[in-house]
Amino acid sequence: GENVEQHPSTLSVQEGDSAVIKCTYSDSASNYFPWYKQELGKRPQLIIDIRSNVGEKKDQRIAVTLNKTAKHFSLHITETQPEDSAVYFCAAISGGGADGLTFGKGTHLIIQP
Amino acid sequence: DGGITQSPKYLFRKEGQNVTLSCEQNLNHDAMYWYRQDPGQGLRLIYYSQIVNDFQKGDIAEGYSVSREKKESFPLTVTSAQKNPTAFYLCASSINLNQPQHFGDGTRLSIL
Numbered sequence: 001g002e003n004v005e006q007h008p009s010t011l012s013v014q015e016g017d018s019a020v021i022k023c024t025y026s027d028s029a030s031n032y033f034p035w036y037k038q039e040l041g042k043r044p045q046l047i048i049d050i051r052s053n054v055g056e057k058k059d060q061r062i063a064v065t066l067n068k069t070a071k072h073f074s075l076h077i078t079e080t081q082p083e084d085s086a087v088y089f090c091a092a093i094s095g096g097g098a099d100g101l102t103f104g105k106g107t108h109l110i111i112q113p
Numbered sequence: 114d115g116g117i118t119q120s121p122k123y124l125f126r127k128e129g130q131n132v133t134l135s136c137e138q139n140l141n142h143d144a145m146y147w148y149r150q151d152p153g154q155g156l157r158l159i160y161y162s163q164i165v166n167d168f169q170k171g172d173i174a175e176g177y178s179v180s181r182e183k184k185e186s187f188p189l190t191v192t193s194a195q196k197n198p199t200a201f202y203l204c205a206s207s208i209n210l211n212q213p214q215h216f217g218d219g220t221r222l223s224i225l
Binding site for chain 2: 001004006031032034042043044045046049089093100101102103104105106
């Protein structure tokens with residue numbers, strides 16, 4: 001099955017700086033890569049996703065890049081704000097979805113004022 | 114994500130007791146999922162259902178059971194065979210297996 005590794009487990013950045021979270025996956029057939037943001041005690045919320053037919057996708061301060069050859073994808077947050085503080089999860093879906101989503105273990109992003 | 118409702122928000126289980134967690138969605142989604150989340154861990158898939166009257170085991174199905182008698186509902190039963198049930202349980206749904214998943218607010222299960 002799919003295996004997703006996520007790094008770092010904790011990331012602390014100054015407000016206004018950029019943050020980058022990286023994930024690798026093992027199944028070359030994986031074709032869909034969502035990112036979720038989870039605030040303490042709340043539901044994960046989809047913030048951006050990318051499919052394997054594109055290399056980059058951007059939505060305001062958030063962007064995701066995908067390198068299919070190297071089997072890794074990254075989340076980039078620019079001009080970080082206090083409300084960006086949360087746990088971020090990457091995920092990959094393979095097998096046409098038959099195997100469900102496989103999640104990374106999460107990155108706790110801390111925005112320092 | 115207001116279309117997915119999980120209940121109760123908190124649940125306590127006694128030793129040897131089965132408990133059932135409810136998940137209802139009004140998004141007309143075919144696929145539904147149950148995940149378990151432990152502190153410092155990602156989400157692990159327990160069961161998923163692609164369509165009514167069909168469901169498949171995920172990575173950690175032992176000690177759990179599900180049913181999918183209606184499109185809107187996908188209840189999860191935590192049986193007494195699950196020896197370490199304390200966790201945060203999240204239900205999700207999607208249009209189909211290859212589309213974004215949307216989550217409910219979760220149920221926090223604890224042992225008395």
